[in-house]
Amino acid sequence: MDKTKCGHQWEMVNTRSGFIITEICHKCSLITTYFSSEEHPPLEEYRDGEHFWNVMSSSQSVQFDLRCRLCKTQVSFDELSALMLCTSCKKDCKVFELLERGQGHSVWVYVAFGFKPYKDKRQLTGEKLGILEDYFNMKRKSTKSSIKIVSHELIYDEDSCMGGFIMDEFLLSLDAPANK
Amino acid sequence: MKLKDIIGSLSLNVLTNLDDKEVTGVYISDMLSDVMSNAKAGNLWVTIQTHKNIVAAANLIDISAVIVTQGTRVPEETIDLANRYNVIIISTNDSTFALSGKLYQIGIK
Numbered sequence: 001m002d003k004t005k006c007g008h009q010w011e012m013v014n015t016r017s018g019f020i021i022t023e024i025c026h027k028c029s030l031i032t033t034y035f036s037s038e039e040h041p042p043l044e045e046y047r048d049g050e051h052f053w054n055v056m057s058s059s060q061s062v063q064f065d066l067r068c069r070l071c072k073t074q075v076s077f078d079e080l081s082a083l084m085l086c087t088s089c090k091k092d093c094k095v096f097e098l099l100e101r102g103q104g105h106s107v108w109v110y111v112a113f114g115f116k117p118y119k120d121k122r123q124l125t126g127e128k129l130g131i132l133e134d135y136f137n138m139k140r141k142s143t144k145s146s147i148k149i150v151s152h153e154l155i156y157d158e159d160s161c162m163g164g165f166i167m168d169e170f171l172l173s174l175d176a177p178a179n180k
Numbered sequence: 181m182k183l184k185d186i187i188g189s190l191s192l193n194v195l196t197n198l199d200d201k202e203v204t205g206v207y208i209s210d211m212l213s214d215v216m217s218n219a220k221a222g223n224l225w226v227t228i229q230t231h232k233n234i235v236a237a238a239n240l241i242d243i244s245a246v247i248v249t250q251g252t253r254v255p256e257e258t259i260d261l262a263n264r265y266n267v268i269i270i271s272t273n274d275s276t277f278a279l280s281g282k283l284y285q286i287g288i289k
Contacts, residue, residue, distance in 0.1 A: 015217050062213045083216070085236035087261065108239055108265060140242040141202070141221040145266070147240060164236030164261065166212045 006071040010135040013074070014065040019058045020081055020167065022116075025051040033081055033116045035063055059169035066135050075131055079124045083149070084111045085164040093156035098148065106145035111163065113152045124151065181288060183244055186224070187270065189286050190279070192247065195254055195269045196262045201244040206283055208276060212237040219243060224288070226276055232258045239265045249276045 018037035024030070030051065036042070041058045061082070067074040086095045086109040099109045112132065114123040124132075133149040140146065155161055184200045186192070204222030209215050210229050219225060221242040227234065230252055238246050245268035248254055254269060262269045272279055 012217055060211060060213060062217050064217055083236070083240065085239060085265075106266075110236075110240065136240055139221050141204075142242050164233045166216050166233065166237045166240065168211045168213055 006068060006073070008068040008073065008131070008134065009070055010066040010131065010138060011069055012064050012135070013067045016063045018061060018063065020061045021058050022056045023053040024056050026054055027052055031056070031116050035061065035078070035081070035115070037063075057169060059167045061167060066131060075128060077124070077128065077132065079114050079122050079128070080132070081113045081115050082165055082167045084113065084161070084166070085109075086111060087163050089162035090156050090160075093161075094154040095150060095156075098150060098154070102148060108145060108147050110147055110149045111152050111155060112149050118152075126151075181286070183224075183268070186283070186286065186288065190272070190282050192270045192272050195248075195259055195271055196267065198268055199266065201268070203244045203288060206280070206288055207243075208280065215243075216240060224283070226279060226283075228252055228276065230254045230258055232261050234258065234269075235261045235265055235267050238262075238267045243267070245270050247272060247279065249274055249279055 016037055018035050019041040020033060021036050021041050022033045043055055045052060045054045063078060065074050065076045086099050088096045088099055090096055095109055095111055112124055112129055115121045129149050129151060137146050181203050182200050183203055186203060187194060202222055203224055204220060206226060207215060207219035207223040208226045210227050212233060215225060215237045219241050222244050225238060225243045225246045226249060228250055230248055234246055235258065248269065248271045251273040254271060259269060
């Protein structure tokens with residue numbers, strides 16, 4: 001089959017479990033994030049060239065590829081660290097603008113994050129964002145809404161963003177039984 | 181099977197707005213990344229998680245409803261967000277295990 005003419009039907013394959021590790025260098029405050037498939041993610045400080053890395057957080061996650069059922073094209077999403085649902089926390093954010101524009105048509109906007117530092121690591125291309133968006137929209141049964149996936153570059157201020165992250169960190173309820 | 185029939189059969193508590201939907205199966209997990217990669221559209225998602233981020237995962241996959249087990253209290257913030265994104269959240273005092281048995285008994289497989 002001619003791959004350029006294929007109306008791809010994506011399926012998720014080659015899922016790998018692991019951890020998204022966030023580290024900070026205590027000398028220069030640079031933050032780095034990466035995916036680790038090691039059974040026990042690193043916890044102790046270590047030196048790497050000029051940097052002294054300390055773990056800030058780790059969250060369980062998965063990495064995956066998407067493969068077309070028809071033409072067998074396989075695309076890796078190793079550059080994806082997490083997806084986040086925009087909850088319109090800041091009116092001057094470009095992601096919020098997109099959400100507002102799509103709300104008449106029930107288009108929900110998700111932000112795809114890469115690994116930090118963004119300028120030093122390979123990031124998801126526009127083409128890959130489109131493939132990811134196609135995959136999740138193909139999975140949906142509802143015809144009343146669809147999703148749009150955009151780059152983290154559109155976020156106004158990532159540090160204060162209040163969106164809903166799809167990652168397994170700080171999720172277990174700390175409520176005492178009396179509060180049930 | 182329709183969601184409203186399941187809710188009626190098992191006396192589940194609906195915490196959000198409710199649209200009737202076709203239920204295609206059940207996925208049990210407390211990990212959002214697992215749901216994102218393995219759950220299917222139309223599945224009921226059974227979990228003890230109540231953080232607002234469950235709405236992000238449920239909406240992405242087009243889950244038919246999230247069922248929170250063990251009578252765990254769901255924060256208002258989560259319910260408000262779910263209503264905004266048309267995600268249905270239901271609760272039950274049953275454990276995940278007991279609920280799974282009941283769902284199987286009424287024909288959800």
